[in-house]
Structures are given as structure tokens and as C-alpha cells.
Amino acid sequence: MSFDPEKLVNPKLLQVKPYQPGKPIAECQRELGLTHFIKMASNENPLGTSELVKSQLAKELVHLSVYPDGNGFELKTALSKHHQVKFSEIILGNGSEDVIKMAIQTFVWGQGELLIFEYAFGAYKILAEGLGFTVKEVPSQQYGMDLAAMMSGVTANTKLIIFANPNNPTGSYINHADFVSFMNKLNQDVMVLCDEAYYEYMVEKDYPQTLTLLKQYPNLIITRTFSKANGLAGLRVGYAIADERVIDLMNHVRQPFNVNHLAQVAALMALQDQDFVKQVIRLNEQGKTQFADGLKKLNLSFLPCHGNFFTVEIPIEGINVFEAMLKQGIIIRPLMPYRMKNYYRITIGTFEQNEACLNALKKILHKERVV
Ligand SMILES: Cc1ncc(COP(=O)(O)O)c(C=O)c1O
Numbered sequence: 001m002s003f004d005p006e007k008l009v010n011p012k013l014l015q016v017k018p019y020q021p022g023k024p025i026a027e028c029q030r031e032l033g034l035t036h037f038i039k040m041a042s043n044e045n046p047l048g049t050s051e052l053v054k055s056q057l058a059k060e061l062v063h064l065s066v067y068p069d070g071n072g073f074e075l076k077t078a079l080s081k082h083h084q085v086k087f088s089e090i091i092l093g094n095g096s097e098d099v100i101k102m103a104i105q106t107f108v109w110g111q112g113e114l115l116i117f118e119y120a121f122g123a124y125k126i127l128a129e130g131l132g133f134t135v136k137e138v139p140s141q142q143y144g145m146d147l148a149a150m151m152s153g154v155t156a157n158t159k160l161i162i163f164a165n166p167n168n169p170t171g172s173y174i175n176h177a178d179f180v181s182f183m184n185k186l187n188q189d190v191m192v193l194c195d196e197a198y199y200e201y202m203v204e205k206d207y208p209q210t211l212t213l214l215k216q217y218p219n220l221i222i223t224r225t226f227s228k229a230n231g232l233a234g235l236r237v238g239y240a241i242a243d244e245r246v247i248d249l250m251n252h253v254r255q256p257f258n259v260n261h262l263a264q265v266a267a268l269m270a271l272q273d274q275d276f277v278k279q280v281i282r283l284n285e286q287g288k289t290q291f292a293d294g295l296k297k298l299n300l301s302f303l304p305c306h307g308n309f310f311t312v313e314i315p316i317e318g319i320n321v322f323e324a325m326l327k328q329g330i331i332i333r334p335l336m337p338y339r340m341k342n343y344y345r346i347t348i349g350t351f352e353q354n355e356a357c358l359n360a361l362k363k364i365l366h367k368e369r370v371v
């Protein structure tokens with residue numbers, strides 16, 4: 001009998017479509033032969049990484065031969081001061097995806113299910129289905145997140161609800177009042193993970209202050225990341241804040257050395273450089289105006305922007321907009337994997353990057369005589 005590894009795995013695994021990340025610059029260079037690319041496909045930080053972080057990292061290379069601190073003592077101590085929460089209320093991850101996976105592993109079990117919104121960040125489904133669990137999706141209206149619909153989707157099998165606030169790739173967000181009202185109605189035998197990867201970018205006054213709600217809702221897990229506003233996507237550091245009993249349980253499934261030493265030091269330094277984060281937010285706010293004006297001039301419609309990216313509808317038949325942008329050296333993110341036909345996600349960059357992107361779009365639209 002011939003060896004067939006597919007027969008050896010959970011059949012559900014065969015249905016899981018691996019996550020498609022933004023196309024890396026090096027891959028584009030290899031494939032297209034262009035030397036200069038602007039990556040606006042993964043919501044990374046256009047200002048790169050804080051100088052304070054970079055100068056400290058160079059000094060840390062002597063520590064590479066020993067295991068990192070598995071308890072992340074210094075980083076968790078700094079985070080607990082920064083957020084005014086207890087040390088025991090924090091767990092670190094190899095990116096926030098790692099903590100999200102730990103939450104799924106901890107709280108979804110047996111016939112339990114994960115409940116998410118349609119158009120939710122793609123990793124949730126992949127992580128849960130990869131672990132063999134069923135994922136239910138709550139339908140969206142106009143790409144928004146409807147908590148009343150989410151509440152109706154809760155069944156006896158629902159163990160965990162995850163949503164990103166704001167959501168990637170739609171940019172929609174849930175406000176404080178709606179969130180509190182949802183949590184009030186929800187039975188506390190269902191856990192809720194609020195993924196706040198874009199938290200720092202949220203200037204909206206009614207954005208939920210979830211940290212203030214932890215005492216009231218011990219079934220709430222908040223995740224944050226150093227990948228976005230802190231510019232550390234390449235090092236992979238994220239964390240969750242929750243009731244200490246919840247964190248304790250999540251520690252049961254955490255890999256012992258899940259956050260490497262350089263990542264821990266970099267995150268510690270990044271926390272100390274809040275001026276860098278402020279600069280990033282200022283640039284992002286300017287970019288929002290620049291992009292919104294530019295897209296309107298091009299007659300392109302886009303979803304309301306909350307976070308550091310625009311979700312733009314570019315309905316041109318017979319042309320692959322992603323490829324056409326690549327040829328002009330700009331990497332954007334097609335949203336077909338989310339079944340959002342003709343939609344593209346574009347990360348807000350520096351003034352020059354935004355201009356280059358808008359000009360490239362203009363060229364494509366002119367060629368197609370859409371404008
Ligand atoms: C909503 C959301 N959550 C989580 C992540 C993953 O972040 P990390 O780099 O911390 O794993 C992303 C990355 O794009 C995201 O958009």
C-alpha cells in the first residue's frame with residue numbers, strides 16, 4: 001500500500017487554506033527584476049523601527065547562545081506598569097497570533113466552536129480549523145460587525161468569540177457603548193477575545209477602553225501587538241491581558257520559550273519610546289487625509305478608514321490590479337481570499353509612498369479609461 005499522509009491527519013485539516021501573507025519585497029524583486037518596491041500590503045510601519053530599539057539590539061547579540069527568559073519578566077513588568085494591570089494578568093506571545101492561538105487551544109475543546117464575523121481577520125479560522133475545531137461565521141452587513149447578529153449566533157457549543165477591533169481587512173470597528181452592552185448580555189461561560197492589533201491608531205473617541213472593563217468581565221481577553229505602531233513585525237511580539245485565572249490557564253499551552261530574547265528587549269525599548277509611536281500616529285492621520293482625498297479624485301470608493309490601511313474598491317474588469325501595481329513597484333493586498341471581489345487593502349505609508357501609490361492607481365485607471 002502506498003504511503004498517503006493525508007489519510008493520517010484530521011480530515012478537517014485538508015479543508016484549511018494556508019494564510020496568504022502580503023507578498024514580500026524580496027520575492028517581488030526576484031520575480032519582476034525591479035530593485036525598488038514599496039510594500040503597502042501588510043499594514044507594517046512606514047517609519048520602520050524606533051532608533052532607541054535599534055541601538056539597544058546591537059548590544060544584545062552576546063546573549064544569543066542562551067535561552068530567552070521564558071517568563072518574560074522585564075517585558076511583562078514594563079507592560080504591567082504601562083497598562084496599570086497586574087504582572088499575572090499578562091501573557092506574551094510570538095506575535096499576537098501566538099496568543100490568539102493559545103486562547104483557542106485553551107478555551108475551545110470537545111465539540112466547542114469558535115464564533116467570528118464574516119470578513120474577520122483570516123488567521124482566526126486557520127488557527128482554529130488547524131486545531132480541528134469548527135468555526136462559525138456571523139454574516140456581515142456592508143462589511144460591518146453587527147454585535148446583535150453575533151449574539152444571535154451564540155449557541156450552547158460556542159466557547160470563544162474572537163473579533164478584531166478595528167477589523168482587518170474591512171476597517172470597521174465596534175464602539176464602547178455597543179461593546180459594553182454586548183458583554184452585559186453575554187453569558188460569562190463564553191470567552192471573548194478582542195484583538196486590538198491596531199489599538200494605537202484608533203483616534204476615535206468612542207473606541208472601547210477595554211482595559212477598564214476587565215474587572216467587570218472576567219471572560220474578556222484583550223490582545224495587542226508590537227508589530228504595527230511599534231514597528232516590530234519582524235521580531236514577533238504580542239501579548240494578551242486578561243483575568244489572572246484566564247492567563248494562568250493559557251500558560252498551560254504556551255511554548256516555554258515562545259518569545260525570543262531580541263524580541264523581548266526590542267519590545268521593552270519600544271515601550272520606552274512613546275514619542276516614536278506618537279510620530280507614527282501623526283503620520284498615519286496625515287496619510288488618511290491624503291489617501292481619502294486622492295482616492296476621491298480618482299473616483300474610487302473605499303470603506304471608512306479606521307486603523308492604518310484603506311480598503312478600496314477598484315472595479316476594473318479584465319485587468320489584474322494587483323499585478324499592474326506590482327509592475328509599477330507597489331505591493332498592495334488583493335482581498336479575493338476574503339471573497340471581497342475588486343477590493344484591495346492598502347497600508348498607509350509615508351507621504352511619498354502614498355503619492356506613488358495614488359499615481360500608480362491613476363495610471364492604471366487612465367489606461368483603462370475608467371477615470
Ligand atoms: C487584526 C490583526 N490581528 C492580529 C494580527 C497579527 O499580528 P502579530 O504580528 O502580532 O501576530 C494582524 C496582522 O496583520 C491583524 O491584522
